Amino acid sequence: MQSVWTEKYRPSTFEQVKGQKRILERIQAMVNQKNLQNMLFCGPAGVGKSTLAVVIARELFGENWKFNFHELNASDARGIDVVRNDIKQFARTKAIGTELPKIIFLDECDALTKEAQQALRRTMENYSKTVRFVLSCNFFSKILDPIKSRCTIFKFKPLEKEDVEKVVFNLAEKEGLNVSKETIDALYDVCEGDARRIVNILQSCAMMDKNISTEHVFEFMAMAKPEEIKSFLIKAINKDFINAKKEMQKVMIQHSLSGMDLIKQIQKEIWSLEIDDNLKIKLIDKCGEIEFRMVEGSDEFIQLEALLANFANAHVD
Ligand SMILES: Nc1ncnc2c1ncn2[C@@H]1O[C@H](COP(=O)(O)OP(=O)(O)O)[C@@H](O)[C@H]1O
Numbered sequence: 287m288q289s290v291w292t293e294k295y296r297p298s299t300f301e302q303v304k305g306q307k308r309i310l311e312r313i314q315a316m317v318n319q320k321n322l323q324n325m326l327f328c329g330p331a332g333v334g335k336s337t338l339a340v341v342i343a344r345e346l347f348g349e350n351w352k353f354n355f356h357e358l359n360a361s362d363a364r365g366i367d368v369v370r371n372d373i374k375q376f377a378r379t380k381a382i383g384t385e386l387p388k389i390i391f392l393d394e395c396d397a398l399t400k401e402a403q404q405a406l407r408r409t410m411e412n413y414s415k416t417v418r419f420v421l422s423c424n425f426f427s428k429i430l431d432p433i434k435s436r437c438t439i440f441k442f443k444p445l446e447k448e449d450v451e452k453v454v455f456n457l458a459e460k461e462g463l464n465v466s467k468e469t470i471d472a473l474y475d476v477c478e479g480d481a482r483r484i485v486n487i488l489q490s491c492a493m494m495d496k497n498i499s500t501e502h503v504f505e506f507m508a509m510a511k512p513e514e515i516k517s518f519l520i521k522a523i524n525k526d527f528i529n530a531k532k533e534m535q536k537v538m539i540q541h542s543l544s545g546m547d548l549i550k551q552i553q554k555e556i557w558s559l560e561i562d563d564n565l566k567i568k569l570i571d572k573c574g575e576i577e578f579r580m581v582e583g584s585d586e587f588i589q590l591e592a593l594l595a596n597f598a599n600a601h602v603d
């Protein structure tokens with residue numbers, strides 16, 4: 287069976303982690319001094335949070351890292367008590383081959399209720415001598431202050447384009463892929479710095495063809511190419527309503543897009559149209575309204591046509 291690339295190519299050293307420069311510097315300093323605090327990793331998906339937790343353990347514990355590192359999902363459906371028990375079991379024994387505290391990585395902490403977070407805070411205090419916690423979340427605001435104040439906070443960012451490039455080039459080299467600059471642009475456009483998504487798309491595309499094309503990327507994502515969206519929007523702005531409508535329907539059918547899929551792409555493309563900024567804002571606002579109507583169950587073709595009509599009536603006042 288073929289292995290999953292996000293695991294196969296998960297960085298295992300600091301050098302292999304791309305981007306997150308400031309965070310890497312601070313964490314490397316902590317690791318060098320062997321002075322580990324509790325940490326809170328915060329940021330969007332696929333930017334290296336879980337990866338860095340493992341790298342820290344590898345760097346600190348060397349070959350014994352697996353004995354001294356434990357990964358748990360805080361949102362475990364079986365509840366916080368199961369999570370706490372699990373922590374207790376792991377914390378009970380001394381670390382192997384080191385005098386340092388062990389590490390528990392607790393993912394998805396923002397899925398915990400207030401009460402569960404209180405329980406977690408007490409657990410962190412109870413094991414403060416033997417365990418360091420690395421907590422991970424998507425939304426900083428969902429974490430209680432008493433937890434934040436017990437952690438060193440690291441805010442992760444989506445990868446920048448040059449870092450995405452590095453990730454892609456590395457994969458291309460190891461897997462013998464042919465990826466053009468244009469395709470990397472498309473990947474970055476679609477995934478916006480989520481490296482996990484990028485690696486997954488590349489693996490899926492590579493199953494069809496080692497020459498990764500922009501078409502494959504959009505096909506796989508069930509997305510239209512930005513130019514296709516732009517083309518019918520421009521027709522609508524130029525009041526060529528009939529052709530704009532025809533083209534829009536063709537794009538939907540060709541890429542099997544739902545109304546919701548399409549509206550998200552239209553919204554994104556509005557920013558790159560060469561029209562007045564005030565008008566962009568109006569149209570974005572309209573997209574929001576139409577998206578809402580679709581959610582409420584209104585016919586999506588009628589709604590999309592209404593949106594196109596808005597483009598056709600567009601004038602700057
Ligand atoms: N900063 C990064 N540098 C290189 N690869 C990365 C980076 N962030 C994520 N990846 C890729 O995406 C995969 C998932 O990353 P992960 O650390 O699990 O993301 P999350 O932030 O959601 O915990 C990794 O195995 C790796 O292939």
Ligand SMILES: [Mg+2]
Binds near residue numbers: 335337
């Ligand atoms: Mg993760």
